[in-house]
Amino acid sequence: MASTKFEILAREEFARAGRLHLAHGTVETPVFMPVGTVGAVKTVEAAELPLWGTQILLGNTYHLYLRPGLEILKHFGGLHPFMAWDGPILTDSGGFQVFSLGKMQKLDDRGVTFRSHLNGDLVDLTPEKSAEIQQVIGSDIAMVLDECLALPSTEQALEKAVERSYTWAQRFLAVPRLSTQNIFGILQGGTSVPLRQRSLELTQSLPIDGIAIGGLSVGEPHTEMVRVLEDLAPRLPTALPHYLMGVGTPLDLLEAIRCGVDMFDCVLPTRNGRNGGFFTDAGLLNIRNKVHALDKNPVDENCACPACSRYSRGYLRHLFMTREILGCRLATLHNVHYYHRLMRTARDAIKAGTFVELYRRLKPQFAVGYGRSASQTDEADDGHTLLEREE
């Protein structure tokens, strides 16, 4: 049912360049979606983001359900008018934050009961409830509710999560849908190839508009994640867009595009930005480092973002040393632009048939700069590993 919504413009091995037509606009893939947790990409107006390459935002169902909540979202006619963003929005199901942020009270086949991380209120999330919330939000793409486990987990727990995610997806899809909303299914199965294949088989049988790979970048080594993606690459349904959830570093994205992934979201650029980390081809530059104090050069002389086009490393360092919010904003703009530039470079290469060449050129430097796992590059933000994925 999605073939008319997702056009593939070019392929190179498993990598694809495409166009995803959504109610609020068309998205060129591969695409990176900045995370706008509660209706704002931290420090930045949504209206500014397209200048730096943003085509589609991610909103977090869990956070939006708690604040502003359904009453306010309904009153304003959904998240688009509420936050004054008329481009596409993808929402997650809320499940990920329940597993990572909420104090889970009960998890069974019916759904999840948890305590709000804000005030301890007892809240209930079921597949039907997640579908309802995402309809009120009015996202262009809704995600089914899945059970996402941190890794390592036992084979038994992973298998149970695959089966439960499937029955939850069926119930989610049984809710009468909005004509303007696409629904993506989600693969689970950890780093087990047989479980991933089983999850793919189940998920493919559902009437979905796209397929997401969940449960990665949740504690496993980068090479394990790549092994899973490589196994999935020839098996994923080619007509559907492929979305790798919550991933990752520039190295992760490069590998995933090679394996046919079209869509990404991750907090790394925004969260690292707020902590003084600037993404560059050579790795994450910590602007707080004393070596930058007298440096009149920009972070990246080839970058057109406000931070690089107007300010020296010395000034940017000063902003972080004096805890000026402006530093967080400038680094966020730089990092979001960096991720979008990387996606555009990949898109252009796939269209030109030079992606493999690009991959071979970038991989060695990315491996030096980003060879450690995503959570490890996020030095200043030391939450639970799962927290690294979404704000």
Next chain:
Amino acid sequence: MASTKFEILAREEFARAGRLHLAHGTVETPVFMPVGTVGAVKTVEAAELPLWGTQILLGNTYHLYLRPGLEILKHFGGLHPFMAWDGPILTDSGGFQVFSLGKMQKLDDRGVTFRSHLNGDLVDLTPEKSAEIQQVIGSDIAMVLDECLALPSTEQALEKAVERSYTWAQRFLAVPRLSTQNIFGILQGGTSVPLRQRSLELTQSLPIDGIAIGGLSVGEPHTEMVRVLEDLAPRLPTALPHYLMGVGTPLDLLEAIRCGVDMFDCVLPTRNGRNGGFFTDAGLLNIRNKVHALDKNPVDENCACPACSRYSRGYLRHLFMTREILGCRLATLHNVHYYHRLMRTARDAIKAGTFVELYRRLKPQFAVGYGRSASQTDEADDGHTLLEREE
């Protein structure tokens, strides 16, 4: 000596509309200067500010001396290139923060010794040192070092501060000056009319380019401040620009313009902005108030700032309830724009000969909205009264 630098274009009673020609550009007066404490107006790039009316920024010598410090400022060639702002900058002398923020160790005729509020280092500030720091900063307007007392203070202490400020000003002015830098003298004397007149007499005898009124809005009632300004109005040298330091609410500014003041700086718009206070003609609107939760209207439908032109009160409230930095930024832009609009309205009225009419129209509503003192309107920020004046 300043007559060629400051042009008066129109007068109405004591109110004046003028033009101040500085090394980095011309400033239309009456003017409000946003406070860019350590080389940034909090949450905003300097490059954005002229869009919302900013002509000249204020930098804080005390803060800049501690961070980034003279070595870095010298290396970058001053504050203008360091922060990439090529418009005019006024710097205070550093004295105010020494009295309010630093742990003062010793104050005598020589100068002030204090402990840094950042790390406890023992630091020394003399008139000569203040002149040197401001030359390294390279501001268009430097302020002499003065002794600023909180009110109430004893007549004796106020008198001593007037005399000491005069001798400090003489020493400050004896330092060989930059050809690109104007130097303003500062009146002290609390709310004592005779002391203010004595301070004016002393200050006028100095080779200064402008005259500042210090030591107001430091604890005294609004009406007391207006009484001092009204007494000074016919006495201030007409050829020099008049700058009221660290003041104040829209009501304060309206009264001061009526008394011939040309220049203002204050943290109220930026600090209140970061705490969810939006300035309006009807008073400070606390966006956190529940009454705004479902409100689809902008804060001010006649305001062109990003907050008012794009967002509802409901969304702005949500940003503050969820502690999104974007809320601080939007409120800052609104408030800075509000202050600049007020100045432009006053300028235009003085040129049109309708300022008294404007004054009579605005004063009653400002008296309702801002009748309390500046520090009292700053509800969410409960520092020492002196701290209300500068960041």
